[in-house]
Amino acid sequence: MKINTQKSWVALVGNPNSGKTAIFNLLTGLNQKVSNYPGVTVEKKIGTAHFNDGNQFNLLDLPGTYSLTPESMDERIVTEQVLHWIHGHEPPNTIISVVDATNLSRNLYLTTQLADLGIPVVVALNMMDMVKDEFSINLETLATDLGIAAIVPMSATEKWGQKELLDALQKSIAGETAENSFPIFLNDDIAKALYPLKEMFVEHLNYNERLANAQALRLVTRKSTLEIYNDLSANGMAKDESFMRTLRENRQAAVEALEDVGIKHRIMEATLRYEWLDSVLTTDRVHIDAKLTEMSYSEKVDKILTHKWAGPAIFVLLLYFIFQSIFTWATVPMDWIDRGVGWIGNQVLQLLSAGMLRDLLVEGVIAGVGAILIFLPQILILMFFMTILEDTGYMARVAFMMDRFMTRIGLHGRSVLPLMSGYACAIPGIMSTRTLDSWKERLITILILPLMSCSARLPVYALMIVAFIPAVQVFGFLNLQGLTLVAMYFLGTATAFILAKIFSIFIKVESKSSFVMELPPYRTPLWRSVLHQVFNRGKLFVVNAGKIILAISIVLWFLASFPKVEEVVVNENPIRTSYAGKIGHTIEPLIEPLGFDWKLGIGLITSFAAREVLVSTMATIYNVQSDVDDVVQLKDAMKSDLNPKTGLPLYTPLVALSLMVFFVFAAQCMATFAIVRNETNSWKWPLFMIVYMNGLAYGASFIVYQGGLALGFG
Amino acid sequence: MTLFDLKDGECATVQAFTGEMELQSRLVEMGILPGIKIRRIKTAPMNGPIELKVRGYHVSLRQDDACNILIQQ
Numbered sequence: 038m039k040i041n042t043q044k045s046w047v048a049l050v051g052n053p054n055s056g057k058t059a060i061f062n063l064l065t066g067l068n069q070k071v072s073n074y075p076g077v078t079v080e081k082k083i084g085t086a087h088f089n090d091g092n093q094f095n096l097l098d099l100p101g102t103y104s105l106t107p108e109s110m111d112e113r114i115v116t117e118q119v120l121h122w123i124h125g126h127e128p129p130n131t132i133i134s135v136v137d138a139t140n141l142s143r144n145l146y147l148t149t150q151l152a153d154l155g156i157p158v159v160v161a162l163n164m165m166d167m168v169k170d171e172f173s174i175n176l177e178t179l180a181t182d183l184g185i186a187a188i189v190p191m192s193a194t195e196k197w198g199q200k201e202l203l204d205a206l207q208k209s210i211a212g213e214t215a216e217n218s219f220p221i222f223l224n225d226d227i228a229k230a231l232y233p234l235k236e237m238f239v240e241h242l243n244y245n246e247r248l249a250n251a252q253a254l255r256l257v258t259r260k261s262t263l264e265i266y267n268d269l270s271a272n273g274m275a276k277d278e279s280f281m282r283t284l285r286e287n288r289q290a291a292v293e294a295l296e297d298v299g300i301k302h303r304i305m306e307a308t309l310r311y312e313w314l315d316s317v318l319t320t321d322r323v324h325i326d327a328k329l330t331e332m333s334y335s336e337k338v339d340k341i342l343t344h345k346w347a348g349p350a351i352f353v354l355l356l357y358f359i360f361q362s363i364f365t366w367a368t369v370p371m372d373w374i375d376r377g378v379g380w381i382g383n384q385v386l387q388l389l390s391a392g393m394l395r396d397l398l399v400e401g402v403i404a405g406v407g408a409i410l411i412f413l414p415q416i417l418i419l420m421f422f423m424t425i426l427e428d429t430g431y432m433a434r435v436a437f438m439m440d441r442f443m444t445r446i447g448l449h450g451r452s453v454l455p456l457m458s459g460y461a462c463a464i465p466g467i468m469s470t471r472t473l474d475s476w477k478e479r480l481i482t483i484l485i486l487p488l489m490s491c492s493a494r495l496p497v498y499a500l501m502i503v504a505f506i507p508a509v510q511v512f513g514f515l516n517l518q519g520l521t522l523v524a525m526y527f528l529g530t531a532t533a534f535i536l537a538k539i540f541s542i543f544i545k546v547e548s549k550s551s552f553v554m555e556l557p558p559y560r561t562p563l564w565r566s567v568l569h570q571v572f573n574r575g576k577l578f579v580v581n582a583g584k585i586i587l588a589i590s591i592v593l594w595f596l597a598s599f600p601k602v603e604e605v606v607v608n609e610n611p612i613r614t615s616y617a618g619k620i621g622h623t624i625e626p627l628i629e630p631l632g633f634d635w636k637l638g639i640g641l642i643t644s645f646a647a648r649e650v651l652v653s654t655m656a657t658i659y660n661v662q663s664d665v666d667d668v669v670q671l672k673d674a675m676k677s678d679l680n681p682k683t684g685l686p687l688y689t690p691l692v693a694l695s696l697m698v699f700f701v702f703a704a705q706c707m708a709t710f711a712i713v714r715n716e717t718n719s720w721k722w723p724l725f726m727i728v729y730m731n732g733l734a735y736g737a738s739f740i741v742y743q744g745g746l747a748l749g750f751g
Numbered sequence: 752m753t754l755f756d757l758k759d760g761e762c763a764t765v766q767a768f769t770g771e772m773e774l775q776s777r778l779v780e781m782g783i784l785p786g787i788k789i790r791r792i793k794t795a796p797m798n799g800p801i802e803l804k805v806r807g808y809h810v811s812l813r814q815d816d817a818c819n820i821l822i823q824q
């Protein structure tokens with residue numbers, strides 16, 4: 038979405054977990070668009086909101102960051118954006134700096150950096166509902182000290198302060214930006230060392246005093262800032278090569294000058310800013326130090342949730358509960374959808390006269406799409422749980438608890454989160470590996486992530502389990518169907534971990550990793566926000582998957598219905614002689630050792646587009662095949678399908694098991710590999726994944742089926 | 752002594768850092784600077800990372816990295 042230059046626009050910047058998303062949703066309502074930053078896959082959210090007088094403005098949500106120094110990918114985006122702004126490239130009219138009022142100094146650190154930019158800043162002092170009587174800071178004085186437009190106390194959850202925030206925004210847009218001096222005191226040594234850099238910025242880039250000081254300070258503190266200027270100059274926004282050379286030389290000179298007088302230049306910016314903040318927020322510091330030994334609510338909860346033994350046990354139980362409830366809770370809405378789709382199919386059958394169009398609609402479109410929609414309840418339930426775990430702050434605890442284990446297999450505690458979102462869909466999971474700073478850990482996480490059984494496999498597992506695994510109780514309390522599902526998830530996950538270890542031994546990439554991660558306080562998630570995210574992801578699934586599935590359903594219906602045979606031989610499948618049948622028959626010898634027939638062969642090919650397409654493919658195949666004017670129940674059709682040679686059921690529980698195992702490992706979803714290409718910037722890794730995953734799938738299915746036959750099952 | 756030697760539940764003041772720059776700059780940006788008071792809350796299961804309380808919030812870091820944070824009790 039292009040930003041409308043006529044309208045004012047406002048950028049939302051803040052620490053992770055400061056409530057940015059909550060405020061964004063509060064201001065924009067449902068008027069938002071999610072896209073990606075050009076070239077990278079970090080989410081970019083833009084929405085429209087209204088001032089109190091009804092005028093519209095655009096709101097851009099930037100990734101959460103602790104500072105404007107480019108360390109991780111997310112932070113780099115914010116830093117680059119900010120640098121574009123100060124070079125006159127579509128700067129926002131105002132920045133909202135979201136600050137968690139329960140954590141003032143660390144949040145305001147970023148605010149002090151933003152205040153230097155010469156763009157008006159309004160602080161949204163969020164989470165004020167959590168602050169009790171201890172808040173003794175004069176906000177007006179603080180705003181003046183920081184040199185910003187206003188500080189507005191608010192609560193995104195209790196929905197107050199929104200009106201005041203909007204007023205402050207509008208006022209700051211209308212008003213002139215006061216050009217104030219750099220608020221932080223620089224002693225003579227530092228001022229002298231920074232002087233040449235500062236002058237360069239003022240003279241060549243037209244920075245004001247405050248910004249020039251701030252950028253000089255940042256440049257000396259973090260060498261990575263040079264790279265950002267380098268990129269800018271490549272874009273023609275900063276100066277040419279000679280400017281960059283002088284900048285580099287002056288930086289080196291400043292570093293040496295500071296080292297001579299014994300100043301630790303590498304932690305200089307943070308030291309100066311925090312010293313300044315602590316002097317401004319004296320009362321805050323006193324409170325906080327006094328509370329160091331006091332047990333907070335979250336600490337009490339963590340006594341249990343991250344307890345040595347109880348913690349991991351609870352985590353495992355929670356996972357089991359989630360997967361079990363996916364199966365039990367979803368049955369009712371699935372039944373509704375099933376009946377609804379059947380009803381629509383029948384309506385169309387009655388409304389239209391027999392012919393090609395009717396066949397296409399009923400057998401291709403409705404049957405295919407219906408077979409996918411039916412799994413929407415399960416996907417939504419999974420998304421719902423994942424979002425809650427994330428928004429409550431529990432996910433960070435999972436990373437904390439699992440880090441030791443994860444480092445042993447060559448990953449990082451933070452890999453847990455992308456890997457777990459892989460249970461929903463590999464694509465957002467792969468995208469969220471950007472929070473990993475180390476390239477090696479990130480790469481390995483990406484490589485094994487598609488082995489986490491994603492929700493697109495769920496339809497396949499569900500179909501096979503419901504059709505072929507009996508719903509009996511084992512050990513008195515476990516349901517065999519649920520257990521089979523858990524086994525499939527376990528198989529994928531365990532294999533992923535083993536491969537991670539192997540990859541970490543063989544992949545030699547230079548990279549360092551650290552694990553400095555905030556454990557945010559436990560918070561009640563905002564239901565509106567959770568439902569919103571669940572809705573968005575569900576929509577994404579239906580729209581994106583739906584498009585592919587619709588197209589494939591139609592193509593498939595065509596392949597399965599043509600060429601039309603005039604005379605149907607008794608007991609002969611018409612689909613056998615169709616184009617689809619021919620393709621399936623061609624690959625049948627290859628997949629026969631796995632227990633798959635030509636019909637599943639067609640399904641395997643079409644599921645390369647997306648795994649769940651297998652289900653709609655089978656639906657299409659059976660609908661075409663059954664000459665009954667009704668939408669058949671797919672599972673019954675598969676169950677009653679007989680092998681023409683032996684007269685025995687074609688699909689046995691063993692075949693179902695073999696197929697599920699195949700789906701655990703196989704590289705099937707094209708979109709995943711497109712994303713991997715994007716993230717790793719080469720075709721090497723996606724190709725590697727396709728080869729290793731499909732090899733694994735074939736091998737494992739072969740062992741399951743042939744082993745099962747040898748043991749007398751099937 | 753270093754943060755590694757501090758027992759769970761005990762308080763200390765950060766003195767200085769050693770080791771990699773990446774870690775140091777991350778820590779100082781989050782306000783963990785020489786002179787700041789911290790409390791070691793707990794050690795993660797399986798002898799994993801350490802949880803610290805500092806400036807009123809909680810942060811975790813690995814034991815290897817904790818060896819690079821010099822403290823005084």
Ligand SMILES: Nc1nc2c(ncn2[C@@H]2O[C@H](COP(=O)(O)OP(=O)(O)O)[C@@H](O)[C@H]2O)c(=O)[nH]1
Binds near residue numbers: 051054
């Ligand atoms: N008590 C309280 N909780 C809030 C407030 N704003 C957000 N939260 C919660 O804080 C958590 C993090 O918020 P979120 O908007 O996801 O933060 P982000 O990471 O900055 O986008 C969520 O569980 C929110 O429900 C607030 O004003 N008061």
